[in-house]
Amino acid sequence: MMVLLASAGAFAQDVTVSGVVRDAASGEPVPFASIQIKGTLTGGSTDADGNYSILVTDDAVLIFSSIGYQSQEIEVGGRSSINVALQPDSEQLDETIVVAFGTTTKEAFTGSAKVLKSDELVKNQVTNVSEALVGKVAGVQFASASGRPGSTQTMYVRGYGSVNAGNSPLWVVDGVPYEGDINNINTADIESISVLKDAASNALYGARGANGVIMVTTKRAKSGEAKVTFDAKWGMNNKALRSYDLIDNAGEFYEMAYKSLYNNYTINGGMTAAEAYAQANALLTSTNAGGVGYNVYTVPDGQTLIGSNGRLNPNATLGRKVTYNGQEYLLYPDNWLDEIYKNSFRQEYNINVAGATDKSNFYASLGFLDNNGIIAGSSNNRLTARLRGDYQAKSWLKVGANMSYTHFVWNNGNDSDSEGAADGGNAFATAYMMAPIYPVYIRDGNGKIMKDQYGMDMYDSGDGRNGGALRTNGGQSNDLQDIQLNKYISEGNAFSANGFVDIDIVKGLKLTVNGSVNVDETRHTTMLNPYYGQFAESGGVVTKQHGREFAYNLQQLLSYTRTFGEVHNMNLLLGHEMYDRKSYGLYATRSGMFSYDNLELSGAVVDNSASGSSVSEYNNEGYFFRGQYDYDNRIYFSASYRRDASSRFHPDHRWGNFWSVGAAWILSDENWFNAPWVNMLKLKASYGSQGNDSISDYLYVDYYSISNDGSGGITTVFERKGNPEITWETNSNLNVGVEFGFWNDRLSGNIDFFNRKTSDMLFSLPVPVEAGYNSYYTNIGDMANRGVELELYADIVRTKDLVWSVNLNMTHYRNTLLRLPDEYKTNTTSDGKMTGLLDGNYFRSEGESFFSFYLPTxxxxxxxxxxxxxxxxxxxxxxxxxxxxxxxxxxxxxxxGREIQGDATPDLYGGFGTSLSWKGLDFSVNFTYQLGGLVYDSGYARFMGSPTGTSTGFTYHRDLWNSWTPTNTNTDIPRMSYGDTYSNAASDRFLTSASYLNIQNITLGYTLPQHITRKFLVDSFRIYLTCDNLWYWSARQGLDPRQSISGSTNPFYYAPVRTISGGITLTF
Incomplete structure (x- = not known):
């Protein structure tokens, strides 16, 4: 039995108190219960069997507490033996949900929400909060095109709700709306996240909560605690997504390129087989149109590279020496994808100190993240600090403050603005498409990479420097060299502070005043190197951009709580909120760099007259009311109303009225309900209306740009017609659901049906050319998302030492465009059955999904x-x-011939997982999945095309080996023929199932027994191994449907990242 020491008072007698702490309901011991000496930070805890022994003064008061139990204060009174029976705390056992301007319990909540606790969040190795939610919340979809360190997920709560206004949810941190970068929030500081999805949950946030609300609550000390927690993890990042099954062998590529030329000569040119054979070999490695420019094979004199059978000459050897301008070179190909993607190191450290007394509470933390990217020059370094505290100054007065600071440095490596582009300048596209015959580096005759006059590796720019060979794609440059030499750096600081005052006026009546300030400052530096590439002649280019945002939020809340007749419980809230954000921007560019290492404007000498600045302001103000009533904690009603104003609308249309109502009935608490195996069964429903003001600023006024007219005067250009009549998009949300718990919550979950309708959608209407502008915005059009969500949790095994649990969430919904402006019904489908708007590969029509594909069949x-x-x-x-x-x-x-081919909306998506804990061992695995829906596989389409013009240096997909030939007619893949621009033309041929399955996270950990760690003055010690994005499957290797919810994909982005780490967590 453990003995815990405490200092005794100067004038009191010491006494050793011992005993057992048990569960009052079951009589089972309560292991590791907290024991605190009231008024101090001194205390201890029970051992694994609930036993304790502590040295105190004989007049001390001991506070016994444990998660899920009511705290109990006991006066020692000189006793040496005190046994304690802790009562289960029904309020603590109920899941606490952080809602708008307060908290509630799961049982009392009439809306739809999901709560994630800190122990679930820390399992994933994430750099921002949104990544921790992936696959954990029913009704929430995520899209991420880029795996770049510091990139963020795009979140959609219950579908796509707007065309031209925003779809992102509102983030609220410790009760204050947060519009900064969520990368600046350290996940290790988070106690819980509540995802609010329906109007009953979000209406009090008015215009900003229409797309859902993510409530983040940071950590604070728990009662009776005084501890230090340190966590460290070290790991490795690598590329998580397999590439398409491309031809990555030089010999196969030459055979494929030869095949396209041979077919062109025989089918289109009318040549004989012998003539085509000779002509195709002659052109194959030349720099003429149709040739690939490079020959990296040595072929015996008098022989051709490709034989008459269309295969590589077996006498050809890889690597060819050439002499050019007196220098001997070896032409030898490289794997460009292997060169751009590398393994990298990741490390993260977090430490926090937390303590509490009966009157005060404090939490302080420091965190450091060093996350190197998987391409050269990319990384994300972040330092965070947080200080939070509150103090019960008087019985009627409580004050508190919460401050955080983040310093970050992002190195992007490749130009993030070029990601997705299928041309030079985007290193990902270059590496992906580059044929496997082209070298990355210039090698001497012995195969050694040569150095330039600066001592750097020499890169092959395809410009003939290494033997006169010219590359037929990628330009006269090398994008892999650019990511080594160019710099794209973002460095900044983010500071936030908020404070509150709680004043208990009379019993049940409380005034709360909250105030917050957020300052975000970022400095972007772009340096295009002076050595090689298109800016070498101008001596390199430096661009500076500086952005600063200052925001403040003020809230005044008056709440009243009262119980009548023991069964009638009422809670009223009246409030006012004001939010203001001002954004500043400044940029300038210079060329002619003095030194590669000087990245300041003063280090370049040529003023390019490319400079400017900007300022914008947004503010929002609202008055709101919420009323909640319950009868005997069984029947609940809620109603809320908010009148909101937004600066984004004309003063005549600035105010909007938004509201919600909700009700819930816990059937299992009724006297007539007789089902012992049902411990909770609740019906709930809510309906409400919210506005959406997530649009650009100043759309209600005309917009002009000014420029130099060439003679020193000023000229104006009419850019956009303003519309003073535009107003809120309105979201109407219906939610009906049931929550249940069976067999003492061995099986629990909830089912929710939702109908989310967006009215008065903001559209950009086209206008005649003679109007002098292209379009203007107006409110017209309706869209709906209807669906059902299911969450299930089950404990397969639940014993004292062993717990095995499983979880599952799934969402099914349909998106429908209900009303389209007549001005948009400018197209009719090819079969004449439908009118609407043709928008690229989509057809927008009433009654159809907004993401209906419209393609040739x-x-x-x-x-x-x-x-x-x-x-x-x-x-x-x-x-x-x-x-x-x-x-x-x-x-x-x-x-x-275009037809509606289906849409991008999946039939089902969500996540599932299992966890196992046995004594100190814990294991968990979580999956994310999607079933059904369509995605246009643009990457596969690109690699399935015949070469045209001079674009002969792109590689091919291996499926082209099954393309049509006179001897292979049993196929649906068209012939390979140089110059055929339609062999991979857009059609339903490249629509692919959007289904996928991903192992999101696996974690294995072990917590040492306390009887061992206490010997080293350590309260808890855990060691663990964790892996994110371990394995991924989709309908085609290389395809990633997670890039968007619209069904568009593009492989030419920074690839998703797999992270494998080990770590330790110590608590003192």
Missing amino acids: YAGIDQATGQSMWYTYSTNAETDELQRTTTTNYSEASSN
Whole structure:
């Protein structure tokens, strides 16, 4: 049995008190219960069997507490033996939900929300809060195109709610709206996250809560605690997504390139096999149109690279020496993807100190993250600090403050603005598409990478420097060299502070005043190197951008709580909130750098006259009321109202009225309910209306730009027509659900049906050219998202030492465009059945999904010629009716053959997992998944095309080996033929299932027994191994449907990252 020492008072007698702490309901011991000497930070805890022994003064008061139990104060009174029975705390056992301007319990909540606690959040190795929510919350979709350190997920709560206004939820940190970068919030400081999804939950946030609200609560000391916690983890990052199954072998690539030339000569040119063989070999490695420019094989004299059978000459050897301008070079190919992506190191450290007495509470923390990216020059370094405290100054007065500071440095490596582009300047596109015949580096005759006059590796720019060979794609540059030499740096500081005062006026009546300030400052530096590339002649370019945001929020809350007749409970809230944010921007560019290491404007000598500044301001003000009533903690009612004003609308349309009502009934608490195996069954429903002001500033006024007219005067350009009539988009939300718990919560969960309708959607309407501007904004159009959510939790095994649990969440919903402006109904589908708006590969029409694909339908290939065929509609001359026929003319199919092909909305998405704990061992694994829906696989389409023009240096997908030939006609892949621009034309051929499965996280940990750690003055010691994004499956290797919810994909982004780490957590 453990003995805990405490200092005795100067004038009191010491006494050793011992005993056992048990559960009052079950009689079972309560292990590791906290014991605190009242009025001090001194105390201890029970051992694994609930036993304790502590040295105190004979007049001390001991506070016994444990999670899930009511705290109990006991006077020692000179006794040496005190046994304690802790009562289960129903309020603590109820899941606490942080809601708008307060908290509630799960049982009393009439809306729809999900709460994640800190122990769930810390399992994932995340750099921002949103990543910790992936797969954990029903009804929430995530999209992320880039795996770059510091990039953020895009979140959609219950579908896509707006076309031109924002879809992102509102973040609220410790009760204060937060519009800064969520990367600046250290996940280790978070106690809980509540995701609020319906109007009953969000209406009090008015205009800013229409797309859901994410409530973040930071940590504070728990009663009776005085401890230090230190966590450290070290790990490795690498590329998590496999590439498409591309031809990555030089010999195979030459064979494929030869095949396209040979087919062109025989099919289109009418040549004989022998003529085509000779002509294709002659052109293959030349720099003429159709050639690939490089030959990296040594072939015996008199022989060709490709034989008459279309295969690589078996006598060819990889690597070719050439002499150019007196220098011997070795042409040898590199794997560009292997060169751009590397393993990297990640480390993170967090320490916090927390303590509490009966009157005060404090929490302080420091955190450091060093997260190196998987391409050269990319990283995310972050230092965070937080200090939080509150003090019960008087019986009627409580004050508190919460301050945080973040310093960050992001190195982007590649230009983030170029990500996704399929051309030079985007290193990801260059590396992905580059044929496996091109070198990354210039090598001497012995194969050693050569150095330039600066001592740096020499990169092959495809400009003929290493033997006169010219690369046919990627420009006369090398994007992998650029990411080594160019710099894209963002450095900044974020500071936030908020304080509160609680005044208990009379019993049940409380006034709360909250105030907060947020300051975000970021300095961006772009340096385009002076050595190589397009800016070498100008001596390099330096661009500076500086942004600063200052925001403040003020809240005044008056709450009243009262119970009538023991069963009638009432809670009223009246409040006012004001928010203001001002943003400043400044930029300038200079060229002619004096030194590569001087990244300041003063270190460059040529003023490019590219400079400017900006300022914008947004403010919001609201008055609100909420009333809650429950009868005997069984039947609950709630109602809320907010009148909101937004500076983004004309003063005549600035104010909006938003409201919600909700009700819940706990059937299982009724006297007539007789089902012992049901411990909780609740019905709930809510409905409400919210506005959405997430639009650009100043859309209600005309917008002009000014410029120099060439003679020193000023000229103006009419850019945008303002519309003073634009106003709020309105979200109407219906939620009906049931929550349940069976067999003492061995099985629990909830089902929610939702109908989210957006009215008066903001559209950008086209106008005639003669108007002098392109478009203007107006409110017209409705859209709905209807669906159902399910969450299940089950304890398969629940014993004293062993707990095995499983969890599952799933969401099904449909998106429907209900009303479209008549001005937008400018197109009719090819079959004449539907009118709407043609928008790229989508058709926006009433009654259809907003993301309905509208593409030609692929009809296979013409077996005689190997050409692609598509369906088209034409009018039958005899019957004057539309008929569906096939054509090899893509222009005709694109104009007259498009059809609705389905939509991007998945049939089901969510997450599932399992956890196992046995004594000190813990294991968990969590998956994310998506079933159904369609995605346009643009990457696969690009790699399935025939070469055209000079774009012969792109690699191919291996599926092209099954393309049509005169001897391979049983295929649906068209022939490879140089110059065929339509072999991979957009059609439903490249629509692919959006289903995927991902192992989101696996964690294995072990916590040493306290009887061992206490010997080293350590309260708790845990060691663990964790892995994020361990394995991923989709319908096609290389395809990542998670990039967007619209069904568009692009492989030319920073790849998703897998992180494997080990760590320790110590508590003193």
